[in-house]
Amino acid sequence: MQRDRQLxxxxxxxxxxxxxxxxxxxxxxxxxxxxxxxKVFSLAHLPDFSAYYTVLTQGYWKxxxxxxxxxxxxxxxxxxxxWPLAYGMAKVLGRFSLVLTICVVMxxxxxxxxxxxxxxxTLMKGxxxxxxxxxWTGAGxxxxxxxxxxxxxxxxxxxxxxxxxxxxxxxxxxxxxxxxAAFDLGATRWQVLREVELPLAMxxxxxxxxxxxxxxxxxxxxxxxxxxxxxxxxxxxxxxxFTYGQNWPLGAALAMVLIAIVGGIAIWxxxxxxxxxxxxxx
Amino acid sequence: MRTxxxxxTVLMLYGLxxxxxxxLPLFSVGLASISKARxxxxxxxxxxxxxxxxxxxxxxxxxxxxxxxKVAGIVTVLSMIIGFFGALAFARxxxxxxxxxxxxxxxPIFFPQTVLGLALLMWFNTLGIVPSWKTAxxxxxxxxxxxxxxxxxxxxxxxxxxxxxxARDMGASTWDTLREVTIPLLMPGVVxxxxxxxxxxxxxxxxxxxxxxxDSTLPEWxxxxxxxxxxxxxxxxxxxTVGSSxxxxxxxxxxxxxxRRMRALAGRVPSEQAxxxxxxxx
Amino acid sequence: xxxxxxxxxNGLTKRFNDFTALHSIDLNVSEGEFLTIVGPSGSGKTTLIxxxxxxxxxxxxxxxxxxxxxxxxxxxxxxxxxVFQSLALFPHRTVGQNIEFPLKLRKVPPADRRARALxxxxxxxxxxxxxxxxxxxxxxxxRQRVALARALAFDPEILFFDEPLSALxxxxxxxxxxxxxxxxxxxxxxxxxxxHSLEEAMVMSDRIAIMRAGRFEQIAPAEQIxxxxxxxxxxGFMGEVNLFDMTAGQVPGVTLSPHxxxxxxxxxxxxxxxxxxxxxxxxxxxxxxxxxxVIEAEYLLGSRMQYTLRRAxxxxxxxxxxxxxxxxxxxxxEITLGCPADACxxxxxxxxxx
Numbered sequence: 001m002q003r004d005r006q007l008x009x010x011x012x013x014x015x016x017x018x019x020x021x022x023x024x025x026x027x028x029x030x031x032x033x034x035x036x037x038x039k040v041f042s043l044a045h046l047p048d049f050s051a052y053y054t055v056l057t058q059g060y061w062k063x064x065x066x067x068x069x070x071x072x073x074x075x076x077x078x079x080x081x082x083w084p085l086a087y088g089m090a091k092v093l094g095r096f097s098l099v100l101t102i103c104v105v106m107x108x109x110x111x112x113x114x115x116x117x118x119x120x121x122t123l124m125k126g127x128x129x130x131x132x133x134x135x136w137t138g139a140g141x142x143x144x145x146x147x148x149x150x151x152x153x154x155x156x157x158x159x160x161x162x163x164x165x166x167x168x169x170x171x172x173x174x175x176x177x178x179x180x181a182a183f184d185l186g187a188t189r190w191q192v193l194r195e196v197e198l199p200l201a202m203x204x205x206x207x208x209x210x211x212x213x214x215x216x217x218x219x220x221x222x223x224x225x226x227x228x229x230x231x232x233x234x235x236x237x238x239x240x241x242f243t244y245g246q247n248w249p250l251g252a253a254l255a256m257v258l259i260a261i262v263g264g265i266a267i268w269x270x271x272x273x274x275x276x277x278x279x280x281x282x
Numbered sequence: 283m284r285t286x287x288x289x290x291t292v293l294m295l296y297g298l299x300x301x302x303x304x305x306l307p308l309f310s311v312g313l314a315s316i317s318k319a320r321x322x323x324x325x326x327x328x329x330x331x332x333x334x335x336x337x338x339x340x341x342x343x344x345x346x347x348x349x350x351x352k353v354a355g356i357v358t359v360l361s362m363i364i365g366f367f368g369a370l371a372f373a374r375x376x377x378x379x380x381x382x383x384x385x386x387x388x389x390p391i392f393f394p395q396t397v398l399g400l401a402l403l404m405w406f407n408t409l410g411i412v413p414s415w416k417t418a419x420x421x422x423x424x425x426x427x428x429x430x431x432x433x434x435x436x437x438x439x440x441x442x443x444x445x446x447x448x449a450r451d452m453g454a455s456t457w458d459t460l461r462e463v464t465i466p467l468l469m470p471g472v473v474x475x476x477x478x479x480x481x482x483x484x485x486x487x488x489x490x491x492x493x494x495x496x497d498s499t500l501p502e503w504x505x506x507x508x509x510x511x512x513x514x515x516x517x518x519x520x521x522x523t524v525g526s527s528x529x530x531x532x533x534x535x536x537x538x539x540x541x542r543r544m545r546a547l548a549g550r551v552p553s554e555q556a557x558x559x560x561x562x563x564x
Numbered sequence: 565x566x567x568x569x570x571x572x573x574n575g576l577t578k579r580f581n582d583f584t585a586l587h588s589i590d591l592n593v594s595e596g597e598f599l600t601i602v603g604p605s606g607s608g609k610t611t612l613i614x615x616x617x618x619x620x621x622x623x624x625x626x627x628x629x630x631x632x633x634x635x636x637x638x639x640x641x642x643x644x645x646x647v648f649q650s651l652a653l654f655p656h657r658t659v660g661q662n663i664e665f666p667l668k669l670r671k672v673p674p675a676d677r678r679a680r681a682l683x684x685x686x687x688x689x690x691x692x693x694x695x696x697x698x699x700x701x702x703x704x705x706x707r708q709r710v711a712l713a714r715a716l717a718f719d720p721e722i723l724f725f726d727e728p729l730s731a732l733x734x735x736x737x738x739x740x741x742x743x744x745x746x747x748x749x750x751x752x753x754x755x756x757x758x759x760h761s762l763e764e765a766m767v768m769s770d771r772i773a774i775m776r777a778g779r780f781e782q783i784a785p786a787e788q789i790x791x792x793x794x795x796x797x798x799x800g801f802m803g804e805v806n807l808f809d810m811t812a813g814q815v816p817g818v819t820l821s822p823h824x825x826x827x828x829x830x831x832x833x834x835x836x837x838x839x840x841x842x843x844x845x846x847x848x849x850x851x852x853x854x855x856x857x858v859i860e861a862e863y864l865l866g867s868r869m870q871y872t873l874r875r876a877x878x879x880x881x882x883x884x885x886x887x888x889x890x891x892x893x894x895x896x897x898e899i900t901l902g903c904p905a906d907a908c909x910x911x912x913x914x915x916x917x918x
Contacts, residue, residue, distance in 0.1 A: 005378060006377075007370070007375050008376065009371070012367075012383050014363075015364050015368035015371075015387065015431060016371075018427065019390065019424065019427075022420055022421075023390050023424050026401035026404065027401055029408060030397075030401045033404065043408075084293060085300055087293070088293035088297060100301065103305075104301070106528065107304045107305070107308075108481075108482075109484070109527045110524050110527060111485035112487060113501055114501075117307075118308050119310075121313075122310040128309075157303070160300070160304065175650065177651075180648070183638075183639050184645055184646050185665055185715075186640050186666055186670065187640055196654060200654075200656060210392075217394070218393070218396065225508065238397055238400065239396055242400050248404065251400065255397045258394060258397060259393075259397065262394060263389070263393075266392040266393075276373075
């Protein structure tokens, strides 16, 4: 046991040290910069927290609300879309679910840019759908891009695997016997779902929803490539402040808002999940 | 509870539909890459493969390719090493700060990548490091090394601690145990972690965007061309990067399968004898 | 017990692709009976019980509950209920909520549900304050009782058990076997129990059905299964057994008395002698059936001694005697063994046919 403790700590050092230097330290730096007066590029100034005042008064909250709202919508839609498929993968489809897994994982390895660019080609005026529709029926339309629903659509598309796999994992944790016992005791399918499957798959539901929500809330490419300028998301504001705005403190303050929301939710969720039991079931 | 054949068929069709949804944009990109027209519009009137020749001959594309390969290659090797030890600390040994460590590792995966890229840019700037492809390696590792750790952890969880104890009991030192027992048993996990690391680095855009400095990776170049007006090389290069990922995944799946087949063929004679010695159970 | 069987099974068959798990099974179960189905793993007993409960569908044949054909009825509409091998208690609910589950589904008012759950806790000798406990706070034996209480709350016509005791340690299993038998007597319900342990079946059941490769090998009361098995398979299923090949009334290397000779005259088959039926004879003693053998090993089983011996005619024999009757000499000694003809049983099965 003593040896286990020493080895554990020793083996944790490379990754732990690296993350301390290249993850925690930069975040602390962002936190420090967020307190600086406007448009400075070093920390050698007195903190005045004016950037947070700007965030509050200049209407940036709209971006926060849009980001969170769209993330919530995407999470809800993904839950509904993924539940039946995750159920099939965990309980019904057997070997076919391996094929599904490989196909879905494959898309993760394709740059998000290329996939979203593909949707632009598919949905734009003169794109795959509108172009062929006009070709065959003579009736075209204006293209489906550059609005809020298409951004949510993009989020649903990009983050589908992050809902699907945790859900499937969660459903796989529901013992068949328990479902059958409920059924045998007189429960209908709907009652089995509500009374047994949903509560027992809750760790997977929680992880999947958290992942999709948190990733969607910090997403930027969907709104830029598919949404045009329909709405500006919070991550976009952060980038603009850093690059075109050349206002690091403002960018840092906006980033801190996003980090607080996303990090808060993530830490809360990760804190509740029992990682050992979730991963060991695989 | 019975799952009828009908339900299974419906779920399977639904799975195929989801896969079609995931691959539709790539199909559009593929069609676009073989359109002869300089300005893309569907329906495609004339097909040509000339853009592929042009892309492969282009000096720019070759430079991008070499740089992307270099980054992905180094990230892969480092992720495998860091992830191996990280996973042992994550899953195998019980030590004092393990729960906190597990949570620290999950945070970068949840973190918005754009914000992470910007935070690292500020950090490098503060440390006086000029961003180049080397800083991009660090940025990729912040996100990818934790993922590699999780992939190897899944394997490490199924690892029976008694195996290591048995080796030590027979007089093996810590190093002997690592070399003779732990590394061979975790190897499949390490290899798949390497595959994940390479592909994720190869396709990453948000982290590269802010941390490569004057250098540029393939996804960055594609993004720049996408937002600054259409180039017929975009779909072509896009398909080339996707194609190379597919080839790599296929190799990653086929090579272990082939090795197992070869071992099974080589070991056939003794294994058949063994099977005959086991009496058939009724 | 009623005149009409509560459960009737006709020609029940289950095929999985090209493998047949059940070959046209027939069975009648009387009202209030405790029937145990015993078989080794892979014999089809789990498949059978899953068909009876309604979790799987038969390929062929019919199942009747009194006058009602139920094989087409899904499990949640059947008035029967099963205690699972894993118990399948709901881990996210308390003991009380588990027991009340079937009542809640029937929309029984909360106060009545609670009253019934407490009654069942009493019936199963669980303290009433277990009502609010979480499942993971209960021990293995307590969980067993909660699972039983939940099944009884359903108030099934027939209660099925799928090896619910197999995961428990030996002593707890022995206690619960007796409790289960007692519960059967007190509730008067029909119990159908499956297990791979014939010992377990003997303790509890009115009748035992031995299953082998998807068919019933023998269905009979416990004493008959033990004393008069129909095949070598059934004979060998419980504990140690000595089997001798008999051809035309003779067993090589064994001396038969005139009484035994007339009893087995001209018959062929397998002669079964249980280890406790054999006794160690004094040097000049005789019995209906007697033979000599050399002690190879001896084991102390508490109040009894068990010996493994090599018979002069070849083959090993197992003998169990009280400790005060222990053999003189120990390992290596040659002794004479004997038993009365009535304590043997001739299985009609031709030697080595199985």
